[in-house]
Amino acid sequence: MTSFSLSDVPTSPFPVPTFITPKQCVTHLKLLSAFAELRDVISNNDGLFGLYDQGEHRENVARDNYQDLVREKRWAVYVARAVKRYTDWWFRCLPSQKPLPTMADIRKDAYAKVVKPKKIVQWHEDVLPPLDVLMVWHSHMLNPRKYLEDCIRYGKMCVWGARFPWELVDRQIDGTTFEYTTTGEARRYFETHINSSWDNLFDPPTTTVPCPNCGIQIVVEWTMGQDLADVKLPFEDFTGLADKGFRATCHNCQYLIDHDRLKLAKWRQDVQSLLEQNRPMPGCFYNLRGVPFPVSQSWKDAAFLYPSQLIRVVANDILEYTNPKTNKCHNIAAVRNYLNKRLQERRVLQLAHDSIISKVRPVRTEKICIRRMISRYWDNSGPFSLDLLGAVIRQGKFIQQMDRTNWIRAPTLHATISRSIKKYSVFFGIMADNPKQMAVPTLDVDLAWHTHQLSPMQYYNCSVGLASSPLRFMDHNDKVDEVDLTIGFEWTCKAYREVTDGEIYSECVCWFCEAVRYPDLYGHFRSSLLWLSDARKAVDELRRQHDHASKSDNGPHISVHSAVRPQKISEVDRIKRETRALQLLEAYRKSLGRAKKHSRSSKALVSAIAAVNSVVLPTSPPSDTVISQDEISSSFGEDEVNPERKDHAQNIEDFFDVWMVRLMGKGIVFQGRAVLLPRVGIVSLAGMHLLVGLLQGAVVVPEDVVEGEEEGAQDAEAVAGDLNIGNCTTIGSAAQIPERSGDLLLLVMTASDEVRLDHGRSTLS
Structure with missing residues (x-):
């Protein structure tokens, strides 16, 4: 029978590369192309999930906009189903190592070795999951700290220690069509253990959720509603599980279920695990630098465990407060407010710190750790430390960008990849040397960075190895x-x-x-x-x-x-x-x-x-x-230029033709709801309205004043008067720039047919 196997971690550093290879980056590009092809097929499948391109819509909803929204919706529903399948694969297929860590384990010196698993998973083609599950796993791994937390919390460090199965995936993806295929044994393994079809689309249109009140499983639709009627409130009335407005009624106890109440149910389950099994709350598995250090008995050294200690003190009260039968608490924001109130109590602080000497309020580090714990429940009712649906959607932006570059088909592919790895090595060093700054990657650097993160243990070792003291997991x-x-x-x-x-x-x-x-x-x-x-x-x-x-x-x-x-x-x-x-x-x-x-x-x-x-x-x-x-x-x-901008192009062009003649090409701001810049013939309607809204009522300052001189005000005032610019102030000295709260924008205008925008103080209407 096919199954996962475990092997010892190589003791020599040479068999396991600590950095990325060009081959891995090329395979990663192939994988991203397969994801892009999948999205294109799903989003353009007219009628999928009951969502049609030619549905009924109001006159104010452009047909192209309607179709774009429907296609995005199809993809989002598909991803929601994929997250459910990935969750089942994670718990039912991936091997786990028991026992799961407790609060007591984190206090032991041996906890520092949690990032050095003795056994790692051996991948082979007969255990590879479907492409949609692979896609969710890919996004999960690209959140390194949260992926580490989930692997520690659920005993999956043998998976964390293994690299992404690059060689196997490379063989399964066709280099021309980017179609993902695998063995019949892999299909049977997945379908047997998950009790789902290999193909996401063959799964039923319904799923089940547990009732937070009585606990029985409720059958719900993935998406359910009428056609889109208003582009400003798309799918607002849809009530399926993959919809923002999800609502269902338990047929057993008549309890109304929505996303907020599912998040509360997750919270209650974690609090009960803390009480009954001494399991830490989510977000309490590593310090603020992402490193899972063991903690001493002193509360000063145990800030990342403080939220769990606090919850244990107020657990019975908070379980009563969030009990669905009492109907007192309706969302996670209410839980946060409740905790803030309890933190005002001296006795609670004493018990949380296990000390009779108590501070008035938690210190800054403890507050950050509390917020980190609460963040695991914002927009997230799943078992993981992040909302995987949102993670896949956001990652889709990167996939689209990479698909647009078409590097995978470029004759300069290998040169591009080599250059990317070289730039990434510099970028990685910049991150390591500047822990308080946010380094932002370019597309080529991000490809290499993502590829590195898909080898979690190697990425962790590189990160803590290069980071200056104290250790930091980037x-x-x-x-x-x-x-x-x-x-x-x-x-x-x-x-x-x-x-x-x-x-x-x-x-x-x-x-x-x-x-x-x-x-x-x-x-x-x-x-x-x-x-x-x-x-x-x-x-x-x-x-x-x-x-x-x-x-x-x-x-x-x-x-x-x-x-x-x-x-x-x-x-x-x-x-x-x-x-x-x-x-x-x-x-x-x-x-x-x-x-x-x-x-x-x-x-x-x-x-x-x-x-x-x-x-x-x-x-x-x-x-x-x-x-x-x-x-x-x-x-x-x-x-x-996107289709929406093209729709407005002719109207804007005609508009500018009229005003160009009237105003002789001078750059101005006027109350006719437009901004005219020199020699500009076309601007998007959205951009035009935006700039007008920003600049109306601005202080008009001659360029000479900004550069330290006090001449030219008369010319600027004359221009403003000739053009009848309303609600403006002309000044002749930098000292006259008003000192008012909220003043931030400075419009510099001269009679030399030029508009210049600078950062300064001014008024915004």
């Missing part, structure tokens, strides 16, 4: 605020240039990468090192190698799959996003000015303005009802 966060991502990318470009004596990090000529490079190479506060000239020459050579007016998205662009945009954005964050977007746009405008000798047309600036709305600005989030609320990704800097 994580791969797949949920980063998009503004922070752009700032981190700018820092990474500069750091890479410094450690390589002027080499260019982002070898891409899209508007975004040009905007990021400009301040470092040509800005007022640039470095004066000798190799700066070499860096500029490298950029000029890069531009000569690319036709900027053509599609250039096959270069090593910033990797943005981890970018997320929260649904609720504070006023401070809104201003930060707006300012960041305008900084990028202005930097790119200056970059184009310097590049005129390379015959780069204004089409590139048009693309930048059209794209800036999808970079860091608060537009309506993408419509996907099954991914978690804080996991909405966005895409940066694509030079191609």
Whole structure:
């Protein structure tokens, strides 16, 4: 009978490579292509899961938008089913080592050896899972710290210690069609142990969930609802398990079940495991640096265990509070608030610290550990430490980017891979040397980084081996605020240039990468090192190698799959996003000015303005009802114009023709809901409205004032008056710039047919 086998871990370091190989990267590209083909087949399968391309929809929902939303929905439902299948494969097929770790085990010195398993899984082709399960496993492993936590928690360290089965997967994927095939024995093994079909689509349209109140299994639909009626609230009324609005009623006790109550049920189960089996709560298996050190009996050295100690003190009370029969608690946010109240009690703190000497409140490290524990339940009712559905969806952004580059079919594939590994080795060193900074990869670096993470034990050893003291397990966060991502990318470009004596990090000529490079190479506060000239020459050579007016998205662009945009954005964050977007746009405008000798047309600036709305600005989030609320990704800097922008192009062109004649091409802001930039003929409707909203009511300052002089105010005032710009203030001195709360944006306008945007203080309407 086919089964997994275990073998001893090689004692010599030579049989197991500590870094990645070109062959692994090429196989990884093949695997990503197989995932991309799978997504294309599923999302374009009209009628799959009862979702049709030609459904009924209101007049305000464009047909193309409707079809795009339906295709995304099909894929999301498919992924939700795949996560369920992966969960079954994880618990029923992958070998486990008992006993599972307890609080007492973590306190022992031997716990430090948990990352050195004595036995590891031996992969063979007869135990390989289906492609959809492989895809979820792939995304799980690309969250290194959380994957380590789940392997420790569920006794899967023999799996963690084994590399991804590269050689087997390479043989199973056709190099031309990227079709994934495997043996009949592998099919039988999966279907026998999982009690599911090998093909995801052959599984039934229903699944089961346990009732949180009475415990019996309830049959529910994966997705259920009417056709999409409103693009702003897509699938809002759908009530299946793969829908955000999931609702079901237990036929036994009439208890109403939804996602929030399933998360509470997971919480209660973990609290009971802590009480009855002394099992740590999720998030309590390693320190804040991701390293599973043993802890002493002193609470000062046991901060990452503190949440479990706290929960054990209040366990009976919190189980009563979350009991579905009492109907007191309805979501995890209420649990968090309850814990915050209990942390005000002196007696609770004393018991949690096992000391009669108690602090007024937990220290900062303990608070972080509590938040980490609670984070395991946000948008996650599954048994793992992260929402795998959201992880696969976000990883899909990277897969699409890699599929678009088409490196797997390029004649320069091996040269590209070799260059990627070289850049990644530098990138890895930058991460290790700068633990407080966020290094952001380009696509080629991210491919190598992902490949490395798919050998979990080797990646861990490299990470803690290179990191400066104290030891740190470098994580791969797949949920980063998009503004922070752009700032981190700018820092990474500069750091890479410094450690390589002027080499260019982002070898891409899209508007975004040009905007990021400009301040470092040509800005007022640039470095004066000798190799700066070499860096500029490298950029000029890069531009000569690319036709900027053509599609250039096959270069090593910033990797943005981890970018997320929260649904609720504070006023401070809104201003930060707006300012960041305008900084990028202005930097790119200056970059184009310097590049005129390379015959780069204004089409590139048009693309930048059209794209800036999808970079860091608060537009309506993408419509996907099954991914978690804080996991909405966005895409940066694509030079191609999407169908929505094409629909508006002619209207915008006509609009600008009228105002170009009337205003003689001067760059202005006016209340007719548009921004006119010199020599720009087309801009997306979304981008136009966005910039107008930002700039209306701004302080108008002549360029001379910004540069330290106090002349030119009269010219600026005359221009403003002639053009009848409403709700603006013209000043003649930098000292007159208003000091008001929330002032952040500065519009610099002169009579020289030029608009310049700078970071400063001003008013936003």
